[in-house]
Amino acid sequence: MENIIELKNLSKDFKILNKKSGKFSVVKDLFSTDYTVERAVNQINLNIGKGEIVGFIGPNGAGKSTTIKMLTGVLVPTEGTVLVNGFIPYKHRVKYVKEIGVVMGQRSQLWWDLSVEDSFKVMKEMYELSDAEYAENMRIFEEELCISELFDKSVRHLSLGQKMLCEIVAVLLYNPKVIFLDEPTIGLDISVKTKIRKIIKRMNSQQGVTVILTTHDISDIEALCDRVVIIDHGTIIFDDSMNKMKQLVGSERKIIEITTKKVISDELTEKIKGMFTKEHLQINPASNKRMDIICDSGEVDINELLLQIMEYVGIEDINTVGVKIEDIVRQVYEGNLL
Structure with missing residues (x-):
């Protein structure tokens, strides 16, 4: 299987200011060079093949979000290399972002004051989708999600579940090669969760989309992922199939x-x-x-x-x-x- 993501000795350090105390401490801190270096990600080596759905999990503070931010080009690694679909994310931002989709927490890529349909049409033009590609993808979304029921609603008036459905549609609309999903079903009822999982599975099987899923909802991992990567204290401690994890016990x-x-x-x-x-x-x-x-x-x-x-x-x-x-x-x- 051809790799679409390659991480080699990937590390990320953060400088933490050692704050002073006492009189004028705030002013002193402004000019201080007294820092402690903390390593958030430590020498990660990881290859992910095209079309895989990988669960990337770990406890809070393990380094998950830092790793995802380096994969998406938001952060520059301190050491090592990161290559996604032939791009170095932080160097090729303009071209690279057309190849990936990201759903992270409550950060929306929809236009708050536009209707759902208008938001999708804006994204169609941004990512230079042809009319045929747009129509075909919307047909799939309609079959799986009945998304047209939300077309006339303003994004600001969507419920949490409706909004997350639209975010997933928006991220899959322009046929990205890789999508990064951070807690895509948090706070959602089982009906909406099932719809989101179903459309992710379908786009993965039909279009070969590679999916990196970070979540604390283990049911998402069980439903979607054949492979699980666990990170703790910035280091990968497990990388194998879901079945292998179950065999551990x-x-x-x-x-x-x-x-x-x-x-x-x-x-x-x-x-x-x-x-x-x-x-x-x-x-x-x-x-x-x-x-x-x-x-x-x-x-x-x-x-x-x-x-x-x-x-x-x-x-x-x-x-x-x-x-x-x-x-x-x-x-x-x-x-x-x-």
Whole structure:
């Protein structure tokens, strides 16, 4: 598969001013050269093939947004190289932006005072789309999203869900080679989420659009991505398929959801933790009468575990389920699996 994104030893440093205190400190800071250098992204190497949908995730402050900003040309790397579809983003901004689409948070690319249809027509002219290309793409959007229902509405009067649908249409309208989506479904109901995922999948399969998705909604990752890249402290700690991530916990891993009759004490939690190694068991208190236990059923004596809990606080309800992807990702973030 031909690579469309290539990152080699990519790093980004930020200078943080060490602020003075005391009299005239604000004035002193204006002329100060006393800085601390903090590395937000550290020696990243990453190749992404044409037509891939990649989930790019990590905890807050991990370096996700900084990396995306270098990929889109907003930031200049401190070290290393970044190449997207043959362009160096920060050097070829004018030509490059016609090749990519970006949906980031609440930053809109629609015209606030224009109608939805007029906003799309302005973008058609900006990106020099032919009438035939515009008509074909709008046909697809109409089939999947019934977008014409919103044509006469002013952008300022759209609901959050309607606005995000229009943002996705706007970013796909001019046939970009790569799109960067930052939390595209945050705050949306399941109906709108499903529509957004469906149109992304269709444009990816029909037009080969490469998609880089950053989100904290793991259901988006499961629905759209075959490959997951996890970044933490500016370094990539996982880069493989979704199936491989699930295999990290092993086939015998189970979640036991326990509701107790009495309040769960810290003493009980520590006692249970002491019975088994951290490698085979994690306890996640969900409330004062509820705990989720993730354990390896081949290594942990579940009967003994339940007897200890029953003796201390009693058990009102038990539910055993397979490990959820959210729990896998959280454990990766916490360093329990890698």
